[in-house]
Amino acid sequence: MNGRLLLDGGAPLLPHMQRVGVDPGAIDAVFLTHFHGDHTLGLPTFVLHRVFVDDRPLTFVGPEGVEERLEALWDVSWGPDWKRVMRPKFKVTYQTATPMGSAAGFDYETIRLDHGSSGSNGYRIKVNGRLLAYSGDTEATAPLDALVEGADVAIVEATGPGDVFSHMSWESAADLKRRHPKTRFMFNHLYSGTLEDAATDLQVIEV
Template sequence: MQLTVLGCGDAFGSGGRNQTSFHLKSRGGEILLDCGANTLAAMAAYGCDPEAIDAIAITHLHGDHIGGLPYFLLHQQYVAGRTRQLDLIGPSDLPHTLPRLVELLYSNLRQDWNFPLRYSSWQSGDPHHSAGFTLRAEPVVHGIEAYGLRAEAEGVVLAYSGDTEWTDTLPRLADGADLMIVECHGYAQACPGHLDYKTLVVRRDQLPARSLALTHLSEEALAAGDHIDLPVLRDGQVFDLSRGAGR
C-alpha cells in the first residue's frame, strides 16, 4: 500500500498546507480519504491521476474535507471523460449534501454524470470493499456525524482519526495499524471537537498502532514544532507502507 499526503492542513491553510486529502494505492486500485478544496491541484502536483481513483471515502461533511468533491466530479465529466463507476462512501447525508454543493458552485449545471456514482453510508465496524481495500469506520466526536477510518489492503492497515476530540473509539481504530494518522489541531489548547498534542502525549500508550503521524495542525501547533516529538506529516510526503518507510 502506498500513501501520498495530498493535504495535511487545517481549514485555514495554516503553514501553507493543503486541506485534507490522502491518496492510497494498492495492487487492487486507488482511493482518496477525504477531498479538501484543493485536492485536484495537489494530485497534479504530486503525480496522482484523478481518473485512476476508484473510490472516495469521506470522514465528515465539513468543507475542508469535502470541498474538492464538486471539482473532482466536474474534472471526471469534462476533462477525463470518465464512464466507469465512482464509489462515494461517507456520512448518511452525503447523497443529499453533495448535489446541493455542486448546485451552489455551478447553478446552471445539469448533474447528469456520464459515469455512475455509487453512494454508501458508514455503519460502525461494517466493512466496505472497494478497489482492493477493506474500509471500516468508527464514530468520533466532532459536533456532527463524523468517523475515523481503517483502510486495509495487502496485509497493511492504515488508520485515520478524522477530526475528533479524544474518544474511546480511537484505540479500536489504532489497534494493530501499521500507521495511524491522527489530527492534532492544537498544541496545549484544547478545542472542542479536536485533539491537541498534550492530550496525545498522555494518551499515546492507548493508541496501539506501530507508528503515529500528526495532521491538521493549527498555527499554534505548528509554532510549537520544536517541542513536538511525534512525526508531523507534510504535503507531498509518500509512504510505502508495505515496507513501513516514508520519504
Template sequence: MDIQVLGVGEAADPSFANSSLIVAAGGFRLMIDCGHSVPPVLWREMPDPDAIDALYFTHHHPDHCFGLVPALIRWTDDRRSKPLDIVTTAGGWKQLALLFQAGATDPDRSLSFPLRWVETPEDGTLGPFRLRTAPTRHSMPNRAIRLEAGGVAFAYSGDGRATPESEALFRGADLLFHECLTVEADPTQPFHAAHGQLADYPTRLGVRAMRLYHVRMGERERLAAACAADPRVLLARPGERIVLTPQVPAPGAV
C-alpha cells in the same frame, strides 16, 4: 499498501493544502477527503482522470469536502470514463447534494462518468480493503476510518477528539494519521485533539507509527519539538509517500 499525502493543513492554512491523502492497494486508489484547497494538488499529483477509484469523506466541513465539485468538473473535462464510488453517511449525501446545486452541477447529467453512492459502513469492504469506521468527538458527525489489506492496517481520524470507539478502531494499526490542532488541549477547541491526548497511542494502543496533521498555524514548530520525544510520532508532510509492509517477527519470536 501505499499512502500518498496530498495535504496536511487546517481549514485556512495559506502554506499547506487541506488534509487529504490517497491509499492504494491492489491497483485500487481510495482518496480520503477533498477540501477546498486540495484539487490543484490532486491534479498535479494524479493527472490521470481515472486514477482515483473511490472517495471517502470523514465529514463535511468545507476543508474536507468543498473540493469535490471542482475535482469532478476537471475529471469530466479530461474525459474520465469509469465510475467513481463516493463513500459517505446518509446525512452526508444530502450535504453533498447542496454542493452540486451551488456548483450548478447535475451529477446525473453533467459528468462524463457515473457516481455510485456508498453509505459509510461500520464494517464492510471497498475494493481490496476491509473498511471499518468509528465516530470521533467533533462539531459535526465525523467517522474515522481503518483500512486493512495485505496484512497491514492504516487508520485516519478525520477531525475530532478521540472516543472509546475510535481508540478501539486505531488499536494495533501499522500507521495512524490523527488530526492534532495544538500541543496542549485548548479549552476553546473542545472538538479537536492535542498532542498531550495522543502521545501515548503508540504504547497504549499498540500503534506502530503515527503522523499528526491538521495543525494550527503557528503550532508546527512547537508540535515538532513535542514529537521529538518519540520517534514513532512525526508531523505529516505534504508529498510524503509511505509504503506499509507486514511486520516480520524477530527470529525466535513466538
C-alpha cells in the same frame, strides 16, 4: 493492490494531486469522515475532472446523508448545468458507511468518533494486506483508541497545543501514540507549528 483511495477532500485538492503526480482519474473510492468544508470543498473540481476528463467509476463512502450532501455541493458549485449536462456523465456510487463494509474492493470498518455536534466517521481500511486507520476530525475520546488499535498505520488529526474545541491536542496525540507503540502514526490537520510525526504538506510516504 486494491486500487486507489482518497481520504476526505479539502481544497485545493485537484492542483495538489497534479503536483504530487497522483492521477485524479485513478481514484476508485473516496472516504469522507464528515461534511465540514475543510474536508469537502476540494471535491467540486475533482468531480469536474471525473465528469469531463476521466469518467472511470467512483465510489463515495460517507456518513448518513452522503448522497444528498454531496449532490447539493455539486449543485451549488456548478448550477443548472450540473443536473442537465454533468450528472448524466458522472459514474458515481454513493454508499452510506456501514459498521463493516466494502467499497470499490476495499474492506473497511467504521467507528463513530466524537467531533463537535456532527460527530465523524473514523475508518479502518484494509489496503494491500495492511490495516490503515484514518480519523478525520476527532476528540481524544475512547472510540479513537478503538480506531487505531492494531493498525499498521494511523493517520490522525492533531490540531494544536492545549485545549482545542472538538479536536485533538498535541498532548493527547503524543499520549495516543504512547498507548499504541506498534502503530506508525502520521498526524495531520495542524493549524500551525508542528509536533513529532506530523505529516508535511504534499508528503509522499512508502508503507
